[in-house]
Amino acid sequence: MDLNAGPEYKSFREKVVTFLKENSHMAGKGRTPVRPNQDELEWQKKLIENGYAARTIPSEYGGFGAESDVLKSRIIAEEFSQSSIPMGMANQGISMLVPTLLELGTDEQKKSWISKTISGEVIWCQGYSEPGSGSDLASLQTKAIIDGDDFIINGQKIWTSGAQISDMMFCLVRTEPDEPKHKGISYLLIDMKTPGIEVRPLMTMTGHAEFNEVFFTDVRVPKSQIVGKRGEGWYVANATLTHERGMLGDPNQSATRLKEIIDLMQQETVNGEKLIDNPVYLDRLMRLQARVLSMSFNSLRLLTASHKKLDAKMAKLIVKLNSCQLNQDLAGFAIDLLGELGTIYGKSNHDHGSGKWQWKYMFDLGLIIGGGTAQIQKNIISEAGLGMPREPKPMAEGKK
Amino acid sequence: MEFALSEEQEILSESVRKMLEDNIDIDLLRNHSKGDDVIRGNIRQLVVEMGLPGILIPEEFGGSGLGVLEAALIAEEFGRYAVPTPWIGNSVMAPIALLYEKGNSLSEKWLPLIASGEITACVSLTEAVGKRSNAGLSSKDSKVTGTAIFGLDGELNPRIIITVLEDNLILIDTEKPGVTISEIPTIDSTRPVVEVVFDSVDFEIIPGGKDAIQKTIGVGRVLLAADILGASANMISNAVEYSLERKQFNRVIGSFQAVKHMCAEMAADLEPCKSLLWYAAYAQDNIREEAALLSCHVKAHLSEVGQDTARTSTQVFGGMGFTDLLGMHYWFKRIGLSRQILGGPEKVRQEAARLQGFLS
Numbered sequence: 231m232d233l234n235a236g237p238e239y240k241s242f243r244e245k246v247v248t249f250l251k252e253n254s255h256m257a258g259k260g261r262t263p264v265r266p267n268q269d270e271l272e273w274q275k276k277l278i279e280n281g282y283a284a285r286t287i288p289s290e291y292g293g294f295g296a297e298s299d300v301l302k303s304r305i306i307a308e309e310f311s312q313s314s315i316p317m318g319m320a321n322q323g324i325s326m327l328v329p330t331l332l333e334l335g336t337d338e339q340k341k342s343w344i345s346k347t348i349s350g351e352v353i354w355c356q357g358y359s360e361p362g363s364g365s366d367l368a369s370l371q372t373k374a375i376i377d378g379d380d381f382i383i384n385g386q387k388i389w390t391s392g393a394q395i396s397d398m399m400f401c402l403v404r405t406e407p408d409e410p411k412h413k414g415i416s417y418l419l420i421d422m423k424t425p426g427i428e429v430r431p432l433m434t435m436t437g438h439a440e441f442n443e444v445f446f447t448d449v450r451v452p453k454s455q456i457v458g459k460r461g462e463g464w465y466v467a468n469a470t471l472t473h474e475r476g477m478l479g480d481p482n483q484s485a486t487r488l489k490e491i492i493d494l495m496q497q498e499t500v501n502g503e504k505l506i507d508n509p510v511y512l513d514r515l516m517r518l519q520a521r522v523l524s525m526s527f528n529s530l531r532l533l534t535a536s537h538k539k540l541d542a543k544m545a546k547l548i549v550k551l552n553s554c555q556l557n558q559d560l561a562g563f564a565i566d567l568l569g570e571l572g573t574i575y576g577k578s579n580h581d582h583g584s585g586k587w588q589w590k591y592m593f594d595l596g597l598i599i600g601g602g603t604a605q606i607q608k609n610i611i612s613e614a615g616l617g618m619p620r621e622p623k624p625m626a627e628g629k630k
Numbered sequence: 631m632e633f634a635l636s637e638e639q640e641i642l643s644e645s646v647r648k649m650l651e652d653n654i655d656i657d658l659l660r661n662h663s664k665g666d667d668v669i670r671g672n673i674r675q676l677v678v679e680m681g682l683p684g685i686l687i688p689e690e691f692g693g694s695g696l697g698v699l700e701a702a703l704i705a706e707e708f709g710r711y712a713v714p715t716p717w718i719g720n721s722v723m724a725p726i727a728l729l730y731e732k733g734n735s736l737s738e739k740w741l742p743l744i745a746s747g748e749i750t751a752c753v754s755l756t757e758a759v760g761k762r763s764n765a766g767l768s769s770k771d772s773k774v775t776g777t778a779i780f781g782l783d784g785e786l787n788p789r790i791i792i793t794v795l796e797d798n799l800i801l802i803d804t805e806k807p808g809v810t811i812s813e814i815p816t817i818d819s820t821r822p823v824v825e826v827v828f829d830s831v832d833f834e835i836i837p838g839g840k841d842a843i844q845k846t847i848g849v850g851r852v853l854l855a856a857d858i859l860g861a862s863a864n865m866i867s868n869a870v871e872y873s874l875e876r877k878q879f880n881r882v883i884g885s886f887q888a889v890k891h892m893c894a895e896m897a898a899d900l901e902p903c904k905s906l907l908w909y910a911a912y913a914q915d916n917i918r919e920e921a922a923l924l925s926c927h928v929k930a931h932l933s934e935v936g937q938d939t940a941r942t943s944t945q946v947f948g949g950m951g952f953t954d955l956l957g958m959h960y961w962f963k964r965i966g967l968s969r970q971i972l973g974g975p976e977k978v979r980q981e982a983a984r985l986q987g988f989l990s
């Protein structure tokens with residue numbers, strides 16, 4: 231353990247603080263499932279130029295190209311969170327596709343996509359889940375057959391977040407129907423404007439359509455759009471899934487929420503008493519604060535491990551499960567703090583921010599389910615982390 | 631910047647763990663709980679031979695001059711093996727108290743004796759955390775009278791007692807007349823706590839006032855949290871191990887998803903505590919402005935997680951968990967004691983709130 235920051239870091243922090251002071255008026259409101267507008271693209275560009283987004287992506291692919299440095303990343307995250315300014319864009323393309331391409335893409339693919347993706351110019355969606363294949367993703371049925379220089383795709387995806395605003399999809403399809411289920415899948419990059427793709431938004435419990443159904447009818451995709459080899463898509467996707475779990479487990483989001491809650495408690499009064507002066511609420515606040523701190527130190531531990539190229543094992547396996555639940559608990563606490571006002575979900579004079587918390591409270595439930603449900607996470611933790619037996623295969627599966 | 635244990639720290643942990651693995655088992659805990667004094671002496675001997683009592687004591691006084699993080703790593707191992715020997719009071723809180731102000735005569739006199747293992751020190755700071763109606767000290771004519779309760783590490787005829795009198799830490803030499811020490815029977819037989827009654831006894835003030843009291847309590851809380859971490863980790867790994875042996879319905883119970891998920895939940899809750907502990911322990915020596923807050927958080931949080939772990943892991947064993955045969959209850963109870971000593975979770979969280987200026 232050595233958390234000492236040299237003078238270099240002190241001046242680095244000052245630089246970040248100054249940047250935020252001078253530029254925060256440009257910052258957007260953060261991660262909404264809508265396409266970034268011109269202002270947000272400008273902001274993202276500024277963040278990359280200054281090394282506050284795409285920090286370690288090589289500059290040949292449009293990133294800032296810095297060496298990975300645990301402390302600097304933390305300083306950036308802390309200062310952004312302190313000033314309640316969202317970090318750079320975080321979407322599925324940036325958080326999942328880009329790391330996958332860096333790891334497994336061809337040179338050509340890296341050059342074509344990384345730069346446009348991190349800048350926000352190209353928006354991606356993730357086409358994995360299907361009506362019959364959710365937790366059991368490897369059973370997916372959307373087919374791709376070879377025809378000349380193309381794959382021809384037929385089938386359906388579901389729960390595809392952001393498909394309605396996306397330019398591209400990274401998608402899993404079955405290319406080798408005769409192979410065992412994990413070995414018959416390929417990973418393709420598909421242009422959403424290709425004829426034969428139909429996107430139908432699905433309304434969710436939040437009252438918005440955060441995700442979609444996507445139908446494929448004879449959709450032609452050039453063979454060069456495959457990442458990894460034919461039949462290796464499952465392994466490519468798994469590289470991506472780890473990144474997704476990293477994205478969903480971002481501890482800075484929890485820290486920012488906690489800070490917003492403290493602000494709320496210091497402002498809001500009931501019977502003339504500030505919420506922050508209520509010892510029962512304070513006890514809940516302190517419990518949540520301890521969890522937020524634990525997860526943010528856990529993430530420091532992960533950063534150090536990844537910097538040293540060590541496998542952090544359990545410390546990594548628990549992130550998605552813990553962070554998604556923690557975030558929802560924070561949102562739930564904010565709603566409780568607001569009490570009756572906390573139920574308001576729409577335009578009202580009495581809305582003291584509850585709409586935002588209600589949306590988070592519901593959407594977080596989606597995140598607890600999406601990207602591998604809480605139960606699937608517990609299977610993984612017990613099997614990969616604790617060495618307990620894998621789930622038994624049901625008899626029917628032998629027939630496939 | 632590096633958020634990981636150093637190689638030396640890993641080695642320290644491993645060597646302590648190896649020593650305990652070789653010497654401590656469930657029979658020993660059981661015999662110890664029946665009041666076997668030979669066992670107490672033997673374990674103490676092993677710990678002294680490894681030089682552990684001097685871990686925080688500067689080299690000039692015969693110790694190894696390491697930090698709170700190292701002491702916490704040892705506490706974690708002591709928790710893992712439910713080691714029945716003085717540690718947190720004698721080897722950690724007493725030196726922290728005596729070292730609060732450099733160059734005082736008390737530290738010159740007593741620290742070498744603690745480091746060498748010649749004496750033990752008992753520490754009772756309950757009075758500074760929560761005053762009770764039938765305890766507490768008062769002084770008259772430079773003599774102290776009254777009762778200090780929940781003294782840690784008072785089971786081996788401690789030569790000195792460190793406790794609080796109003797806004798100061800005081801030290802009492804038990805060779806002076808008027809000191810009576812008796813064990814308080816708690817659930818945790820692995821870590822005896824004592825009541826010390828003073829009848830007009832000489833005492834000396836340890837310099838540092840209120841700040842020294844707070845610092846000593848803070849470090850004590852971090853160490854109790856470390857003990858809970860080790861005890862909880864042991865309960866989980868024993869539960870998992872048992873679940874891979876015990877069969878019902880022709881399969882190991884660890885293949886039932888309900889059992890897997892119990893274990894996964896415990897592991898998911900406990901793992902981040904390790905990082906919280908490292909940070910909190912490191913802060914005690916290196917980040918002064920965060921030290922007190924982090925000691926509150928780590929103590930309260932591990933108390934909650936430890937309690938859940940103790941309950942859930944016991945259930946993984948079924949009826950066996952409830953018996954004395956496997957002895958998992960030693961850890962269950964040890965966690966139960968640590969939760970209350972130096973402030974239960976609600977009390978400690980209230981302090982965490984106050985430290986941030988939230989409570990008027």
Ligand SMILES: Cc1cc2nc3c(=O)[nH]c(=O)nc-3n(C[C@H](O)[C@H](O)[C@H](O)COP(=O)(O)OP(=O)(O)OC[C@H]3O[C@@H](n4cnc5c(N)ncnc54)[C@H](O)[C@@H]3O)c2cc1C
Nearest residue numbers: 356357358359364365389390391596599600601602603605
């Ligand atoms: C907000 C949100 C956004 C999403 N975005 C995308 C996206 O962009 N792209 C995409 O491809 N997918 C997306 N998904 C889909 C998501 O990955 C799936 O919903 C998820 O993997 C679960 O699959 P399912 O919905 O079919 O549920 P099921 O697999 O049918 O699960 C139903 C219940 O059964 C339990 N269960 C299933 N199998 C097991 C098991 N082996 N052990 C124990 N319990 C089990 C589950 O935990 C759950 O409680 C999104 C989902 C949500 C909620």
